[in-house]
Amino acid sequence: MGERRISSVPGMQDLAEPEAGLWRRIERRFVETCRRYGLEEVRTPIVEYEDLFSYSLGKSTEVVQKEMYSFPEATGRRLALRPEGTAGVLRYVSESRPATEDVRLFYYGPMFRRERPQAGRRRQFHQLGVELICAADPVADAECVALQVDVLRAAGLGNFVLRINTRGDLGDINRVTQGLRQQLHPFLPELCPDCRRRYETNVLRILDCKRDGCRRIVGRTPEPATYLSDASRSYIEQVYAVLDRLGIAFRVEPRLVRGLDYYAHTIWEVTHPGLGAQDAVAGGGRYVVQIGTRRIEGVGFAVGMERLIIALQREGAGLPGRREIRVWLAAVGEEARAANLKLACQLRAEGIACLVALRFQSLKAQMRAAAKSGAELVLIRGDEELRRGTIRLRELDSGRERDLPAGRVLEAVRGVLGPLGGRA
RNA sequence: GUGAGCGUAGCUCAGUCGGUUAGAGCGACAGGUUGUGGCCCUGUAGGUCGCGGGUUCGAGUCCCGUCGCUCACCCCA
Numbered sequence: 001m002g003e004r005r006i007s008s009v010p011g012m013q014d015l016a017e018p019e020a021g022l023w024r025r026i027e028r029r030f031v032e033t034c035r036r037y038g039l040e041e042v043r044t045p046i047v048e049y050e051d052l053f054s055y056s057l058g059k060s061t062e063v064v065q066k067e068m069y070s071f072p073e074a075t076g077r078r079l080a081l082r083p084e085g086t087a088g089v090l091r092y093v094s095e096s097r098p099a100t101e102d103v104r105l106f107y108y109g110p111m112f113r114r115e116r117p118q119a120g121r122r123r124q125f126h127q128l129g130v131e132l133i134c135a136a137d138p139v140a141d142a143e144c145v146a147l148q149v150d151v152l153r154a155a156g157l158g159n160f161v162l163r164i165n166t167r168g169d170l171g172d173i174n175r176v177t178q179g180l181r182q183q184l185h186p187f188l189p190e191l192c193p194d195c196r197r198r199y200e201t202n203v204l205r206i207l208d209c210k211r212d213g214c215r216r217i218v219g220r221t222p223e224p225a226t227y228l229s230d231a232s233r234s235y236i237e238q239v240y241a242v243l244d245r246l247g248i249a250f251r252v253e254p255r256l257v258r259g260l261d262y263y264a265h266t267i268w269e270v271t272h273p274g275l276g277a278q279d280a281v282a283g284g285g286r287y288v289v290q291i292g293t294r295r296i297e298g299v300g301f302a303v304g305m306e307r308l309i310i311a312l313q314r315e316g317a318g319l320p321g322r323r324e325i326r327v328w329l330a331a332v333g334e335e336a337r338a339a340n341l342k343l344a345c346q347l348r349a350e351g352i353a354c355l356v357a358l359r360f361q362s363l364k365a366q367m368r369a370a371a372k373s374g375a376e377l378v379l380i381r382g383d384e385e386l387r388r389g390t391i392r393l394r395e396l397d398s399g400r401e402r403d404l405p406a407g408r409v410l411e412a413v414r415g416v417l418g419p420l421g422g423r424a
Numbered sequence: 425g426u427g428a429g430c431g432u433a434g435c436u437c438a439g440u441c442g443g444u445u446a447g448a449g450c451g452a453c454a455g456g457u458u459g460u461g462g463c464c465c466u467g468u469a470g471g472u473c474g475c476g477g478g479u480u481c482g483a484g485u486c487c488c489g490u491c492g493c494u495c496a497c498c499c500c501a
Contacts, residue, residue, distance in 0.1 A: 121501090278500075367460050372462090384459085
């Protein structure tokens with residue numbers, strides 16, 4: 001048993017300041033935006049039974065076949081770390097919500113996929129997600145897209161592209177799949193090895209291939225839309241019409257494909273030019289999933305947090321400022337330290353962020369620390385102040401100092417800091 | 425799963441043709457007369473040179489393997 005160096009697990013990273021502050025801000029704005037659309041929060045477990053994902057996402061999908069972290073429970077039944085958020089939310093709906101109710105939900109948290117890490121791709125990644133559980137209706141789909149756009153704007157993102165397409169219903173999907181197989185069959189030898197594999201596993205993906213040779217061949221096949229039933233065509237046209245009325249800019253992307261089996265009808269993807277190869281910052285669509293005996297329909301989307309952060313940084317978004325410390329309590333001597341801690345707690349009770357040294361330090365060291373913390377005020381207390389029952393208040397910008405009776409300190413601090421009530 | 429590029433201090437990096445005790449800047453900590461910050465000066469701590477093997481009198485440096493990181497393929501948010 002050789003000792004192994006302790007490190008974080010590949011593809012799973014620590015999140016610390018100042019980035020953590022940016023995450024907090026984005027999550028807060030996400031929640032606010034969702035609330036304006038009347039959504040409720042749901043937090044589902046990170047671990048589910050593996051079958052939930054294989055059935056809902058599709059057994060042959062890449063995610064289920066080779067990207068899931070799964071392991072047997074003591075009983076032998078297999079568990080899995082969730083690779084995406086929708087399945088768990090729908091499981092919750094099937095267990096806890098009446099089938100007749102429309103449900104509007106949002107969630108956020110970590111997801112796990114065993115992929116090779118890359119720019120904008122981690123093994124633990126985080127999504128902000130929304131699910132509107134409701135029957136197929138173009139207006140519902142359009143509202144979901146509107147919320148998608150609002151969520152990204154609220155996060156501060158400007159420069160994204162919304163690409164929309166439809167998969168049609170299950171009948172359409174079958175017709176497209178079969179039709180494409182027929183059309184592509186003669187060209188099979190000319191397709192790249194990946195596409196020859198896709199021909200069997202996931203024909204639609206061939207539409208997405210980046211190789212010139214494959215693109216040329218795909219260009220000669222009819223667009224998937226030609227296989228759509230009249231009803232499906234009319235459905236997506238209505239979605240587009242409502243989006244136009246909302247003034248939402250989007251591009252119809254006839255070759256846009258999604259990788260999970262549950263999608264039907266409207267699908268979309270949001271890309272960002274700053275992202276590199278993994279350029280989808282968000283994606284969503286309408287879906288139908290069978291959970292046990294219940295068939296659940298809805299429309300939803302997920303935003304990739306890590307990618308959103310990258311995109312924001314490419315747009316030059318700044319990180320939030322440093323800590324919110326406003327007062328530093330400096331002590332000379334142990335007696336004064338203890339007295340300061342008590343005062344610090346009183347200040348904190350009033351909402352004033354303040355710090356005391358965690359160990360014995362010279363006054364000089366404490367002053368340095370105070371300046372570095374960004375505090376505006378230092379309260380100094382030593383033997384002399386203890387004897388006289390005073391505290392020295394120093395304003396760091398001006399260097400002005402005055403001695404105050406200890407009982408007056410709270411009032412004086414309030415006066416100097418001005419109206420409280422939290423900085424943004 | 426496949427391919428390419430990179431691994432030297434907390435961070436950014438230097439390290440000559442293979443040659444002595446591996447360096448700098450920033451950061452951290454401490455000091456610069458009594459109890460006073462920023463600037464400045466001085467000092468201190470911090471390194472299994474990713475890890476293992478090989479070549480060599482001698483390896484941070486060359487070779488092989490391995491692990492990790494990064495980017496791309498694949499796939500997806």
